Amino acid sequence: MGFGSVEPSSALYDFLQKSGGCAVIDGGLATELERHGADLNDPLWSGKCLLTSPELIQRVHLDYLEAGADIIITASYQATIQGFETKGLSREASEALLRKSVEIALEARNIYYQRCKDCITDDAGNDKFFETRPILVAASVGSYGAYLADGSEYSGNYGDAVNVETLKDFHRRRVQVLAGSGADLIAFETIPNKLEAQAYAQLLGEEDINIPAWFSFNSKDGINVVSGDSLRDCVSIADSCEKVVAVGINCTPPRFIHGLILSTKEVTTKPVLVYPNSGETYDAVHKEWVVSTGVSDEGFVSYVSKWREAGASLIGGCCRTTPHTIRGIASALHKGYEGKKEK
Numbered sequence: 001m002g003f004g005s006v007e008p009s010s011a012l013y014d015f016l017q018k019s020g021g022c023a024v025i026d027g028g029l030a031t032e033l034e035r036h037g038a039d040l041n042d043p044l045w046s047g048k049c050l051l052t053s054p055e056l057i058q059r060v061h062l063d064y065l066e067a068g069a070d071i072i073i074t075a076s077y078q079a080t081i082q083g084f085e086t087k088g089l090s091r092e093a094s095e096a097l098l099r100k101s102v103e104i105a106l107e108a109r110n111i112y113y114q115r116c117k118d119c120i121t122d123d124a125g126n127d128k129f130f131e132t133r134p135i136l137v138a139a140s141v142g143s144y145g146a147y148l149a150d151g152s153e154y155s156g157n158y159g160d161a162v163n164v165e166t167l168k169d170f171h172r173r174r175v176q177v178l179a180g181s182g183a184d185l186i187a188f189e190t191i192p193n194k195l196e197a198q199a200y201a202q203l204l205g206e207e208d209i210n211i212p213a214w215f216s217f218n219s220k221d222g223i224n225v226v227s228g229d230s231l232r233d234c235v236s237i238a239d240s241c242e243k244v245v246a247v248g249i250n251c252t253p254p255r256f257i258h259g260l261i262l263s264t265k266e267v268t269t270k271p272v273l274v275y276p277n278s279g280e281t282y283d284a285v286h287k288e289w290v291v292s293t294g295v296s297d298e299g300f301v302s303y304v305s306k307w308r309e310a311g312a313s314l315i316g317g318c319c320r321t322t323p324h325t326i327r328g329i330a331s332a333l334h335k336g337y338e339g340k341k342e343k
């Protein structure tokens, strides 16, 4: 399933319609790779697995599809050409790794479809499941702060030396490569400030990017984005960009999400997406998650119908959520699939 050459916004509406009005986004990728034993203590974070364990990335994508995700997000969040080059890789090899992040997800989708085909056919041997279960591959783009890996991903403070041109120059080639990789859309994730939203919107306008995008911001107070910039200003930038087909919030505690959906809806009519984290806080000094601060999967899932009622139409999970969380979300949205086993 791809958007092809159809007008971007109508393509997402079409996807949502085929998905029953709302769609399930997958859960945390990096933290799920870690749960399976990957050591991501590296500037590339989950991007490191593109080099060391691509098969594990594919397994996690498949686990999310089996759990009911309609959209899977690639392992390119913190995989950057600059980061790969720092490790001594050539420009060509770095770009190939970005493409590989999408290839892994596309292949997971194919494997999943094949599994469905093997088990779900009608009397005439036709696969009915494909018609009702389109799956999108979203190519992840993390922020400049995620690349810096210095905490600015969650402060949104890039200092005075960084301007919109710096950010466009930083992101340009990665966005071009990912846009040409076969992904269905680009997921600009965990956007910490207005400046970076402006840079993305300008890049989408200036470059020949032929797939749509979503913008997803993070908040630590339930009111503004993490830098303190107004969420409304940030959402308005996304709203004005015709290549942006959905806008919302990720990697933010569940308790803030309801209010953030309402604020978002005040400034855009585009579909609203939310994929909160587990609510646990990350202790950057000890490099670990403070488990006691989060919500259980049951607690997380109990919010889902309220988010849907408030107007979110794409719902999933971010850091520290798992296939179990996604299964709960799918079921809360009445989108559980028969015959899919828990891993």
Ligand SMILES: [Zn+2]
Pocket (backbone or CB within 6 Å): 028, 250, 251, 277, 318, 319
């Ligand atoms: Zn996250």
